Amino acid sequence: MIKPLRKRHLQIWITLAVLLPIGIVSAWLVVPQPVKNHLLQPASSQALPTVLKGLAQRNPFIDIRCNADTSVLQLEWVSRTELTFPSALIYQVSDSSKGIIDGEIVGRVDMRGAYHFPLKKNPTTKDFHFIIYDIIHHKIIQRINF
């Protein structure tokens, strides 16, 4: 090698000694973190011990459960077969004539399985009214009244 070429080699490697660590560290820093197991809704809790109210229909099986002194309420939803809708929100409304605008979201069901959603106790009435709403097609699937 001739002197200018030797000098150029050294200059190139000194440049690489700066650029390579910068490149490697920069790329390492933007490596996406592994996705954490965040559910879109609270993890399913255990069913409360007492059935307060139930429906005659078997699939999906829906009832209201509570603890011993009925201070804590729960909506139980058990689908034994595949759902016939892609995804649905469950709204709780104060009476059977209300729409989802007046309702409060209790939870979401998307697949076969057992769901347990906490319910707020309504001090004015012992009745429970729910709307199962298809959020993809924007239509009411079913009204459930206990």
Next chain:
Amino acid sequence: MSTSYSAVGWNRQKVKYDWLIFSFCVLYLTVFIGLTVIFIPDYTFETVLIRSTSTLAVLLLHIILSIGPLSRINKKFLPLLYNRRHLGVTMFTIGLVHGAFGILQFHSQGNVNPFVSLFTSNTHFGSLADFPFQVLGSFALVIFFLMAITSHDFWLHNLSPRIWKTLHMCVYLAYFLIIMHVMLGVIQYETNPVFVIILMIGAFTLITLHVYAGIKEAKIDNQKFNLQKEGFVMVCSVNDIEEDRAKMFCIDKERIAIFKTNGKLFAVNNVCKHQNGPLGEGKVIDGCITCPWHGYQYLPNNGQSPPPFKEKVSTYDVKIEMENVWLNPMAYAEGTERPGAVIEMRN
């Protein structure tokens, strides 16, 4: 050494070298594919091939880039340097298989031309995390392709050493592109940190070797010679030079090699006409100065290659006074006969 095309001049060493490279590649691919089939059986054949060839190509690239500085640090590595180009062409071929299967797997299933898809399917050039890393690998492969097809001496002579060397120094750019191709590609979704650690060790080793060898050479280049007389400078003692070997001195930006052979000292330009190899690191074989890189030979008394070859290097005047070697850095025309300096034997 003519400019006409000639096939590879196979000799025993070249054949042995190539068989070694071939065996290593086959062994590596077999072990890699075998282990993947055992431990990750879900991988498709294409994926295994893409991964095995990519890791092998990166490994070979690191070996290739370390041979140069290793040879400058320790002459025992010189045999690796002789046929480094064979290793380079092998690395390109393996990289090409990787690229071809990558295009086949990721760009050939749509209705867009695979090569168009390669450059247009991802255009997030402004994002580091989503950067189109395949483009980096493609550019590196183009550089390796140009290097591979011009690797024969035919192109060295026709393109001129200056252009050829400039083209082949693009390997450093290709190396940077490859590192970023890996870092912005597989590393972005490969959770095992072993890959990054191996890559960092490789890059660190190469940088250290090259910078160390470069600084060592710069020290020789910047050596000062204070004693001057009638155009001659005192460079060393006669005993500092081994028989049939040389010592190199950089005077006025020019490296000159002084060889000791058959009771005489001869000075020639240090730069081989073939690929600018360092003649001073070679030795005298069969009465000829032999370049350590590719074995080109020159007669010590006139700097000419023995017939029928036509390469010539410059010669210089050298003399001995009181066992001190004096060198005149004024070069004679290439191939000029010089008498050399007779070494007086002391009883």
